[in-house]
Amino acid sequence: MSNTIDIGNFCDLPLYNLTFKLDTTVIDSCPPLNIALRSTSTILSNEHLLTNFATHFLPFKEHDGRFPSSVPSYLMEKMKMTFTNANVPTIILSSEEFLDVPITCAIYGSYKGRQRENDVNIIYLNKELIDCSKLSDLPQDIIKYASIILFTILHELGHWTFHHFSCALDHDLATPKGVLMEEAGEAVEFLMFGFKIQHYGPQEPKYMVTYGGLVIDKY
DSSP states (O other), rough: OGGGGGGGTTOOOOOOHHHOOHHHHHHHOOHHHHHHHHHHHHHHTTTTHGGGGHHHHSSSGGGSSSSSSOHHHHHHHHHHSSSSSTTTEEEEEEEETTTSSGGGOOOEEEEEETTTTGGGGGEEEEEHHHHTTSOOOOHHHHHHHHHHHHHHHHHHHHHHIIIIIIIITOTOSSSSBTTBBBHHHHHHHHHHHEEEEEEOSSSSEEEEEEEETTEEEOO
């Protein structure tokens, strides 16, 4: 339904440059996914916002419990080089990858590179989420789903970057470590936005926004 809507009427973000190897016809047929990738591309090309990923690139043994007051130039260049189409992980839309969880529609994404060698450069997005996001043409619904998809992508990139760069693919290393007192994906949400979106389940509300352990909004 929503693949006919002109998102230019309510979204002024520049066109996405990061596709994560998703087919552009798939992206352009799903306005929330399109907007989420525009947002992701904008965030990951902004040096100030990139600093929030610095702890995920810092070698594990160098974590000292403090957020770096400045990001060394070599680390910033590594982040910039990483977040290009040539180097970002592949996003795969899948329903099958979420069949082993109790409530499939409550899990929006997954990085399984710690468990499966073949998946070290893959992020899974729940296809059920993408399909549901197309069911409404209302701008407020499109933006809501775009937000969920954006948070999910950044969350899973948190797992991917921490595993690849901080842990150097050592499966035995994990958070909490240093300032990353949350799991690596939630840490990115807190560092980037100051809050996290918590998966809530199949009944309304679909998700909760939490800050400091308190629920501040429900959708």
